[in-house]
Amino acid sequence: MEYLTDTAPALDRTQISALLELAVDTAQRAGSIAEQSRRRGVDVAATKANDLDIVTRADLDAETLIKETILAQxxxxxxxxxxxxxxxxxxxxxxxxDPIDGTVNYLYAEPSYAVSIAAYLGSVPVVGVVYSPALDELWSASHGGGASLNGVGFRTRRSASPAQPLLGTVFDYTPELRGRQLQRLADAAQVIRDVRVSGSTALDLCRVAAGRLDVFCTDSVHWWDVAAGVLIAREAGCRTWARQDPESGRVHCVVSNPAVSEQLVSSLGYAVVPAH
Structure with a gap:
């Protein structure tokens, strides 16, 4: 699958608005469950690929609520x-x-975690919502309808240093892939201002949208991690690339401030970006 942005969904504005309203309401309800659970104490329910990759009870409860709410309607x-x-x-x-994007942050009571909900018609994004209850930030967007933060529309601020961008990324839980990511980051150190690893892909995509980061790059996530955030960033005015590797199934995603040149972004080593 490849993320398509130039094809309009075969839905009218009334239909899109209804989808966005459903996504916002459901994200807020799921976020309330997650935040209440966090305050009571996080319960690790399971692990995935290894002991670093955890699932909390709140992950399961929040996704169940989202799934039942959406499919009931x-x-x-x-x-x-x-x-x-x-x-x-x-x-x-x-x-x-993604019911809780930033689960390790959630485990450590760090507030950078979010509920991410998106609706796609085929490969075309229709609506996207990223809600962080602990930060009190509700990011949303609809195809052709712009992006908003807490109900106020916004556009991406121009980068303060486009020739030396502030880079965000996320590390995989697989040691071999993490090693390659660290090497790529070391290679990029000559052209970036600094690097931030917040632990939440969804929120970092929104931070690029708002101009708080200049570029976000990853090759180790899934569609549910980026589906909402790339639409929010695109609607705010960022450049976005995302596609799924057919062999690994992992999604490669790069989002950048429009002031940062594509040549510089492509030099960071993520194949999803067209070479220059």
């Missing part, structure tokens, strides 16, 4: 979430959901 839609079984829809619309 839209039973013909598909659903692809991080923690539960995929549901194949019949109308071409699929919801991509």
């Amino acid at each position: 839209r039973p013909e839609d598909g659903f692809l979430g991080e923690e539960t079984d995929e549901v194949l829809g019949s109308d071409g619309l699929t919801w991509l959901v």
Whole structure:
């Protein structure tokens, strides 16, 4: 799958607005569950690839709420979430959901975590919502409708240092891939101002959208991690690239401030960006 941005979804503005309203309301409800659970104490329910890659009870509870809420209202839609079984829809619309993006932050009571919900019609993004209850930030966007933060529309601020961008990234939990990522970061050290690793891909994409980061690069995530954030960044005025590697299944995603040259971004070593 490749993220498509230049094709308009075959939906009218009323339909898109209804989808966005559903996504916002559901994200806020799931975020409330997550934040209440965090304050009571985080319960690790399971691990995935290794002991570093955890699933909390709140991940499962929040995704269950999201899934049941959306499919109760839209039973013909598909659903692809991080923690539960995929549901194949019949109308071409699929919801991509990460109930808690930034689970390690959540485990450590660090506030940079978020609920991420997006709806795609095929490979075309329709709506995206990233909600961080601990930071009180609700990011949202719809295709052709612009991006907003807490209900106020915004555009990406021009980078303060486009020739030396502030870079955000995320590390994989697999030691071999993490080693390659660290080497790539070392190679990029000559052209970037500094690097930030916040632990939440969804929030970092929104930070690029707002101009708090200049570039975000990753090659170790899944569609549910980036589906909402890339639309928010695109609608705010950023350049966005995302595609899935057919062999590994991992998603390569790069989002950049429009003032940073594509040549500089492509020099960072992420194949998803066109070479110059």
